[in-house]
Amino acid sequence: MSVLSVDHLAKAFQGVVAVDDLSFTVEPGEMVALIGPNGAGKSTSFNMLNGQLTPDRGSIRLFGKDITGWPTRRIAREGVGRTFQITQTFGSMTVRENVQTALIAHRRRGFDLFTRAVAFDPAAADALLATVGLDEAADRPAAQLAYGDLKRLELAVALSGKPRLLLMDEPTAGMAPGERQALMALVREIASAADGPSVLFTEHDMDVVFAHADRILVMNRGALIAEGGAEAIRKDPKVREVYLGGGAGSGASMGQADA
């Protein structure tokens, strides 16, 4: 059974069509990239998938269960995690406390809200930090972390809810090229684990997309215009037109395909 099934999803804002009849699936263990030029409809799609926006039409199913239009927290509880382009961590808390706070949020029952996060299941927090390679930074304030490490912390926070589907919004934005590849290799490792989440990510860096996505979905002007592996997408005339020609192009490049 597919982890995620999106069928005929649509959303307009005051008559401006942002997403138009979008259908795709994400399968167990897959890393799927959702790409497209600025304004293609990627963020709107993500916001519908995690409940921040209600679709006008269409359905979203998680392991066959219809979650269309559910509120964000209920969708999160059902197993959809998300990381954001702008990192959302608490700078004054330690790295471990950030993860503990996320664990508290996910396991709300049976915990006294007036107790500091520091007392809450440090072993579980440390296990998550080890997963993302941040165990040695556990006692440091998050504000002191280098940018790449903050992204890893955000990943640990997202994993604290044991997601079955992880939505990653521009996970490598603002990172140096070497760091980008390392982060995505880590995400691959996490997705490949026995109980690891499938991953759907948006990304502007084509080298990251071509190196790490099992499958690539290309949107333009709200619609899906192509779907396939790196080779097929590189060669697809519609995709090349959008990225290199006159389409709704953002000037984005096709990475090695330009060479």
Ligand SMILES: Nc1ncnc2c1ncn2[C@@H]1O[C@H](COP(=O)(O)OP(=O)(O)OP(=O)(O)O)[C@@H](O)[C@H]1O
């Ligand atoms: N809240 C909103 N109100 C009005 N129009 C919106 C709103 N959100 C998105 N849009 C419009 O919907 C279309 C799709 O936008 P969206 O942000 O989903 O694209 P995107 O692919 O995520 O772009 P980017 O790569 O720049 O983030 C655009 O025309 C955008 O202007």
